[in-house]
Amino acid sequence: MLPPQLSGIAYGGDYSPEQWPVEVQEADIALMLEAGVTLVTVGIHTWALMEPAEGTYDFDWLDEIIDRLHAAGIQVDLATPSVAPPAWFSYAYPSALPVTRSGQRLGYGARQSICPSSPDYRRAAAALVERLGARYAGHPAVVLWHVYNEYGAPQSECYCDTSRAAFHTWLRARYGTLGALNQAWGTSFWGQQYGAWEHIDVPREGPTAVNPAQRLDFARFTNDELLACYRNERDILHRLDPGTPVTTNFAGTINGKATDLWTWAPELDVVANDNYLTAERADNHIELAMSADLARGVAGGGPWLLMEHSTGAVNWQPRNIAKLPGQMRRNSLAHVAHGSDSVLFFQWRASLFGAEKFHSAMLPHAGTDSAIWREVVRLGTDLRGLAEVAGSLVRTRVAVIWSWPSWWALELDWRPSADLSYRRQLDLYYEALWREHVTVDFVAPGADLSQYSLVVAAHTYLLSAEEAGNLAEFAASGGHLLVSYFSGIADEHDALHPGGYPGALREVLGIGVEEFHPLRAGETIMLTGGHTGQVWSEPVRSAGAEPYWTYLDGPDAGHPAVTRHAYGDGVAWYVSTELTVAGLRELLADVLAGAGITRPGFPDTVELVRRHAPECSYLFIINHGEEAVTVPVDGVDLLDGTRREKEIKVAGGATAVVREPA
Amino acid sequence: MLPPQLSGIAYGGDYSPEQWPVEVQEADIALMLEAGVTLVTVGIHTWALMEPAEGTYDFDWLDEIIDRLHAAGIQVDLATPSVAPPAWFSYAYPSALPVTRSGQRLGYGARQSICPSSPDYRRAAAALVERLGARYAGHPAVVLWHVYNEYGAPQSECYCDTSRAAFHTWLRARYGTLGALNQAWGTSFWGQQYGAWEHIDVPREGPTAVNPAQRLDFARFTNDELLACYRNERDILHRLDPGTPVTTNFAGTINGKATDLWTWAPELDVVANDNYLTAERADNHIELAMSADLARGVAGGGPWLLMEHSTGAVNWQPRNIAKLPGQMRRNSLAHVAHGSDSVLFFQWRASLFGAEKFHSAMLPHAGTDSAIWREVVRLGTDLRGLAEVAGSLVRTRVAVIWSWPSWWALELDWRPSADLSYRRQLDLYYEALWREHVTVDFVAPGADLSQYSLVVAAHTYLLSAEEAGNLAEFAASGGHLLVSYFSGIADEHDALHPGGYPGALREVLGIGVEEFHPLRAGETIMLTGGHTGQVWSEPVRSAGAEPYWTYLDGPDAGHPAVTRHAYGDGVAWYVSTELTVAGLRELLADVLAGAGITRPGFPDTVELVRRHAPECSYLFIINHGEEAVTVPVDGVDLLDGTRREKEIKVAGGATAVVREPA
Amino acid sequence: MLPPQLSGIAYGGDYSPEQWPVEVQEADIALMLEAGVTLVTVGIHTWALMEPAEGTYDFDWLDEIIDRLHAAGIQVDLATPSVAPPAWFSYAYPSALPVTRSGQRLGYGARQSICPSSPDYRRAAAALVERLGARYAGHPAVVLWHVYNEYGAPQSECYCDTSRAAFHTWLRARYGTLGALNQAWGTSFWGQQYGAWEHIDVPREGPTAVNPAQRLDFARFTNDELLACYRNERDILHRLDPGTPVTTNFAGTINGKATDLWTWAPELDVVANDNYLTAERADNHIELAMSADLARGVAGGGPWLLMEHSTGAVNWQPRNIAKLPGQMRRNSLAHVAHGSDSVLFFQWRASLFGAEKFHSAMLPHAGTDSAIWREVVRLGTDLRGLAEVAGSLVRTRVAVIWSWPSWWALELDWRPSADLSYRRQLDLYYEALWREHVTVDFVAPGADLSQYSLVVAAHTYLLSAEEAGNLAEFAASGGHLLVSYFSGIADEHDALHPGGYPGALREVLGIGVEEFHPLRAGETIMLTGGHTGQVWSEPVRSAGAEPYWTYLDGPDAGHPAVTRHAYGDGVAWYVSTELTVAGLRELLADVLAGAGITRPGFPDTVELVRRHAPECSYLFIINHGEEAVTVPVDGVDLLDGTRREKEIKVAGGATAVVREPA
Secondary structure: OOOOOOOOOEEEEEEOHHHOOOOHHHHHHHHHHHHOOOEEEEOOOOHHHHOOEOOEOOOHHHHHHHHHHHHOOOEEEEEOOOOOOOHHHHHHOHHHOOEOOOOOEOOOOOOOOOOOOOHHHHHHHHHHHHHHHHHHOOOOOEEEEEOOOOOOOOOOOOOOHHHHHHHHHHHHHHHOOHHHHHHHHOOOHHHOOOOOHHHOOOOOOOOOOOOHHHHHHHHHHHHHHHHHHHHHHHHHHHHHOOOOOEEEEEOOOOOOOOOOHHHHHHHOOEEEEEOOOOOOOOOHHHHHHHHHHHHHHHOOOOOEEEEEOOOOOOOOOOEOOOOOOOHHHHHHHHHHHOOEOEEEEOOOEOOOOOOOOOOOOOEOOOOOOOHHHHHHHHHHHHHHHOHHHOOOEEOOOEEEEOOHHHHHHHOOOOOOEOOOOHHHHHHHHHHHHHHOOOOOEEEOOOOOOOOOOEEEEOOOOEOOHHHHHHHHHHHHOOOEEEEEOOOOOEOOOOOEOOOOEOHHHHHHHOEEEOOOEEOOOOOEEEEHHHOEEEOEEOOOEEOOOEEEEEEOOOOOOOOEEEEEEEEOOEEEEEEOOEEOHHHHHHHHHHHHHHOOOOOOOOOOOEEEEEEEOOOEEEEEEEEOOOOOEEEEOOEEEOOOOEEEOOEEEEOOOOEEEEEEEO | OOOOOOOOOEEEEEEOHHHOOOOHHHHHHHHHHHHOOOEEEEOOOOHHHHOOEOOEOOOHHHHHHHHHHHHOOOEEEEEOOOOOOOHHHHHHOHHHOOEOOOOOEOOOOOOOOOOOOOHHHHHHHHHHHHHHHHHHOOOOOEEEEEOOOOOOOOOOOOOOHHHHHHHHHHHHHHHOOHHHHHHHHOOOHHHOOOOOHHHOOOOOOOOOOOOHHHHHHHHHHHHHHHHHHHHHHHHHHHHHOOOOOEEOEEOOOOOOOOOOHHHHHHHOOOOEEEOOOOOOOOOHHHHHHHHHHHHHHHOOOOOEEEEEOOOOOOOOOOEOOOOOOOHHHHHHHHHHHOOEOEEEEOOOEOOOOOOOOOOOOOEOOOOOOOHHHHHHHHHHHHHHHOHHHOOOEEOOOEEEEOOHHHHHHHOOOOOOEOOOOHHHHHHHHHHHHHHOOOOOEEEOOOOOOOOOOEEEEOOOOEOOHHHHHHHHHHHHOOOEEEEEOOOOOEOOOOOEOOOOEOHHHHHHHOEEEOOOOOOOOOOEEEEHHHOEEEOOOOOEEEOOOEEEEEEOOOOOOOOEEEEEEEEOOEEEEEEOOEEOHHHHHHHHHHHHHHOOOOOOOOOOOEEEEEEEOOOEEEEEEEEOOOOOEEEEOOEEEOOOOEEEOOEEEEOOOOEEEEEEEO | OOOOOOOOOEEEEEEOHHHOOOOHHHHHHHHHHHHOOOEEEEOOOOHHHHOOEOOEOOOHHHHHHHHHHHHOOOEEEEEOOOOOOOHHHHHHOHHHOOEOOOOOEOOOOOOOOOOOOOHHHHHHHHHHHHHHHHHHOOOOOEEEEEOOOOOOOOOOOOOOHHHHHHHHHHHHHHHOOHHHHHHHHOOOHHHOOOOOHHHOOOOOOOOOOOOHHHHHHHHHHHHHHHHHHHHHHHHHHHHHOOOOOEEEEEOOHHHOOOOOHHHHHHHOOEEEEEOOOOOOOOOHHHHHHHHHHHHHHHOOOOOEEEEEOOOOOOOOOOEOOOOOOOHHHHHHHHHHHOOEOEEEEOOOEOOOOOOOOOOOOOEOOOOOOOHHHHHHHHHHHHHHHOHHHOOOEEOOOEEEEOOHHHHHHHOOOOOOEOOOOHHHHHHHHHHHHHHOOOOOEEEOOOOOOOOOOEEEEOOOOEOOHHHHHHHHHHHHOOOEEEEEOOOOOEOOOOOEOOOOEOOOOHHHHOEEEOOOEEOOOOOEEEEHHHOEEEOEEOOEEEOOOEEEEEEOOOOOOOOEEEEEEEEOOEEEEEEOOEEOHHHHHHHHHHHHHHOOOOOOOOOOOEEEEEEEOOOEEEEEEEEOOOOOEEEEOOEEEOOOOOEEOOEEEEOOOOEEEEEEEO
16 A cells, blocks of 8 residues: 555655755755655654654654645655664663674664664664654654665674574474474484573574574574564554554665565555665666566555665665666666656765765755756656556566575575575576566465466475475466476475475476586586576486476486476476576577467567556556667657657667557 | 404495484385495484483483394494584583684584583583493494594684683693793794793784794694593493494594594594595595595504495585496495495485485485485495405505694795695695505604605605604615605794704705795796796705706796705605696606606506405506506406406496405 | 984894894804994894783893994894783783774784773883883983884774773864764764764674764774874883984885874884885885885985885795895885985894794895895995985975875775775876886875975875865966876765865866766776776866866766866866876876976886985986896996996896985
């Protein structure tokens, strides 16, 4: 549920008037109106202002700015400042500072220096949110509550004694008995049977690899503790201001390893995502689309809010490459294409001091006589033209499994190859689909798959028996399933499914594998059809599947490398090595055709995404290439108001949004 | 002394029935018998089962499995479980958890998280071993006691306060007076003269390099503390069960930097070695031979036990490359060739959980319908055919010095070049000798060398005056001595032998060196004869030696690079740079010829090793290459029972073991 | 003020008789006389000898060696031993051991394991210096006091609780009020407003980047604490021995990031520098010259002392490449050329033990029958021939800004590019000037620039408004100013100068920059004239400046890359990318010509530096190349006594020092 007061595509960003003399506020608001800003986020880092000493509160300054924004017709996303406790808090409660896995107690001076299990922290945050919520409940400017900022990024796990005790509580709730825990953790390995809850340690660094089931549960515990911090504040706001939705902004759905967003989804009124590109990646618009699609997935397919992105460079990457002219506009419209009903930035006005002073903003250090400001003003106009798009929905018949437990478990110590990377594999499959112009939904392994024709499971290392059954049932019912190597290997406790690989998916895939054959660093192997594989090879034996591509060399020469298995009414494909994007696209040509999904024949630099409203649909054509592209359409380009009856030519770097009849 | 009950080549591995439902035991034993298993190791990680709470013991489960094995005729190597204290122990005695050099207290959750100096640990381990020893002393199935598992791998040094106090005790015993310690440690450098024992710190990290003599002694102390842990248990077992030998398995002789095995040798009834290959090294069979030869050296030339190796991949390397078909068999037979009277694996049945679930086993996850299982069964048959080999001895006239103190000292801070590596240098000389089909013994620098014609001292950086005298006496008595650069530099306290380099060996080598000339990263220099050097160069001046090869460029152009010195009745060679394997082999051609050692003219992919019995000998021909090789023999190939009167042709990848008359 | 008793160029080095039996002293002194040694440093690491237990003193051994040296006519630089507190001290005062930024308390066993804020340390050092000063005040052999050894190398910052309290004291003194501190640190960013001094933490590691202004001030605090340690001892020595100057030796001016030597300069009677070359850098004589020029700058242009360098290899670099024949002599004479009135070495006699036993010395392990010893003796003769050079001065019209605060701030977290490096940029500009045979002075940003025609400001990231005004005034008054990118960006609190880049220098440079464009790793871009840039690009807009070179590609194609701005009576140049040395030299050709500075046309392997005396000057011609070079001169070569009326031919590797009329 997006805030009902929002109309059209919300435009704006984080606003930190506290960094400037009060007289700057007037200029800010005038410039916001010039740019078409409709929504700003206020308050994220202002705990020390709201509560300058423990129990002493001051909201006058906040009243003033919110009233001023309201007077100008700009809506407010009001943040609880719990991401940055004041210095007095960390001084008074040093045990609320987090401890790293190597036992280092972190200091104050950045932000997020918080043990998420600290009762002192939760109590202090709740006390403040009580006052904040009471004061601004029902304020006409405040359309959304914004809790914290980017849970788990970077601070997630804490290994302090408080966390240890909280871990015991969590484990008791999860397992009930020590017997169940010993069974789940496989403590008979290396003789770690526990005879008392208090004997269990947080999985701090040991002389060698620590029990992987323990570490996996600690990742779950950490996620749950962060989520508990969120609920701690949300529940207060719901009670005090039931009419106003509550959100928290994710630190980039696809980058947030610490937070299993499938467990957050039911707790959020509104899904909000921050998106920062890998600046040195040339085609980082693909990564952008992936993050947006996962945000939409977490939002259950409905619209979501792009809470932060950047007009130009960020400040925290090794080389903070700026955006090229036009790139910020394409990025912004791409988020809308993938389902965002907002374009918000960190930040409104560039800071002159602090850790992020080299981060770009809507209003740069150079002021309004600047290319960035001119692009910001133009974008405000563009978004007003897209107001009717708000609320429309993206639909697709292709889903990709996203599994945080797989990510956690696959990257623990002592896997078959150091080259295994959950994100790299997901990026690979996503990129191949993106270049084939296939819009995808991301779904959890246990999700209802009935609306999809094709489901992709890449590096879905961890699958419970139920989840594996869900995938098999999908195929049996006529779906097309595409599975990569090292999927279906372990159960929810990182214990292997017995009987050979890939245990949980052997039957649906119609194959068996006796042994993994990770390749040497940099090694590549040849497959039929001129394809190459890297990282991994397997002596795939058919148990019903037919070979599609075969290994020509390497440790498994002669074995199938890619197989296809007719299963029930559907088909299950298996890819036992890491293909190139080009190889994967060639495979997808057959897989997609089999699933009855057509691939439009456009260059792979053009992005095509459609949002559906009851009466019409909106086709976003985003040309990331340099050459113009012509696309058949019949509708009105909302960005320039022109009607295109047959086709539209979109210049290199340009974007069109065409309203077509439903 | 091997266990007298062993007959033939023992076959089997680590057996962990505690990881499986009890009903699996029956299937296990049936399969063991199918594979020809004769010996299994039981109990390594079962402290928490044997003593589920402090002072509460339970051995019923162990009785059951040992009796069951005994009934099946399978012998037992019974392990004390001291490598993995239970959770209750670490909870009750947190000061027994080890502290790293950077001051980090490690946690529970892996194994070996133990301060070796902890009196709590030693007492708890002794208490358990008392019960275990008393219970199974004289049990007919138990043919060997197995203490701990892989001392020092990875946990060796501990820098806690307990260790500090133990270090003081150790230092008092070693030096008697502070004056002697100050002299030995050279504390007049940087003003570190100690006026009280308690002022001495463990050599934790400081702002810069810590006193090297202190660090060297701390390495000795750590070795001695680990050895004391071993003796703590062994003495109990000797007392309770005097008829059964005691061993501990080394974590790969050539990989165990922490344990000076020359000091362990006299304390062991049986030498047992674990061997895991560097999976990404293509010719890792050379590394295998080296580890086996060093195990035989520690065993004083007598037979030893291969306690663990792998059927396929391990789980803890960056890329756990599996073994190719046939490789496991060649590896196994190579160990026997080099003196092992067993072929044992970690592990019998592959685990489904825990940190090592991706480690291979005799019985893989895929079960008996698998290539590995078929190879395991075949190997059982092979080994029955080799039963008579047991007890025979490898003999050679070539020895290579192996010196843990040199290893320790050479790799401390602030050596002339970061490219100095003890293992790399030893590997280089070993590989050249291996490729020349020269079987070598490894010996300590002070060993009796009278049986050898050639002794190689590579990177023997640390030599006491007595040890240097031993080498000189060897040459004077007619031996041929081959010395690499950076040998004979320091004495037992890492103080330099005075008067120019290589201080302790100048006279025997007939040379002098004023200054070391380490080379730049990647730099190579030319020598006469088309050879190249790297890492190092020296302005060698002759003091009696004759130049053999000369530097053509680099900082010492015109100086001798390799010299030969007639000394007494023998010859001393000096190599002042790091040669390639090819260069070293060309040098060895002359060195070996001079020492009267013939080199058989076979391809360098074929391994030839002979074991000698009183009446006959056994020639192992292991063909690691792809081409067949023909070797003149007159005897019976024990693996196929065929008599070969003139020669035997061994196919690529195959192995023959030919019994010939003595 | 150099010690008045010094005459000529002092020759000698660190002397540690405490490492040897007392009978070696006689041999040492005889050899010193043979080598021409005139000055040795005694006592650096002898606290444990001087004060073997707290409050118990023993100076008899020191009396003996000083008297012995005096009898031989060798002068003494007497060191306080405060760099290496005894073991009893660290045992009694463990809180005086330093704590790293990650919270690790370092141990005893190296040297400098000291918290510089420790009152225990300062008190103990003072107590000892009281005795030492009282005993040797006025001793005729002692011509110089030498405090500590290389402040800040490596131990500088300490994050312990003592340091935290000292930081509070320092901050109160700097800011007076918390309001001023909150303003200076920009604590409104991330909500870090402080309400009490004691809430402020030392900037230990946090979950992410810590407030940069806080870290910058902590660097200043650390510098001031080290300086306070120096003053603690110096004040005692001044009081007790007012006639003898006091110094401390810098750990390489250009390598000492922790110590802002512009703040040390007024506190020193004599500037002393240690110089160790980057051994693997082929042209490290350029780095040597840079270090020497900065030492001269700190000495206010007057003579200084080379307190340590090496005859050959050092021991602490990755590969301790030895010096080639003749290199030590050229190095030594180059220091004199750049203003040193001494050639001193670490160390007189090579140690046989301890952490630095592989460090070269005047008397090597091999003894006097060695190339090094022969070079040492020859150099003694050379230096006697240069006696009259002592006291003469280097003069130049070119200055380069050196700014420790810029170094500190530029290399904090989260700058626009990880490729930014203060030293690399300074090295680049220095090398280009050196190869053009331009001798430079290093000056502080606020220095009086009136004597210079050209001032170079490279990566002068941090400039206060006053300092920026100083540079602008220099140009306005007719000076030529050459500024690199990322200069003039931030003020003294690391807050950005507002209004676009480079804020503090926009006006004088006549340009404006809206956004930084750091380049990708390894990326290069083309400029007009065939030049290339790397690391950085900028969309430079002219505001009066004229383009000199222009970007041909990259993100700013078409924009000026290098500009020239006529400003007042002078000119300001701006370089917006990182040029190559060759490119910079081509630019310098025009810049120098414009500034009226002629470039002699010699190969760039020849170094030419002139020292000026009232009646004559001394031209040092140091040929670092292999080819002979001919230089027009009219004077006497002091090294061989020959008169050269027209020119002098200096052979490859050789040096000449020609006295010419003023």
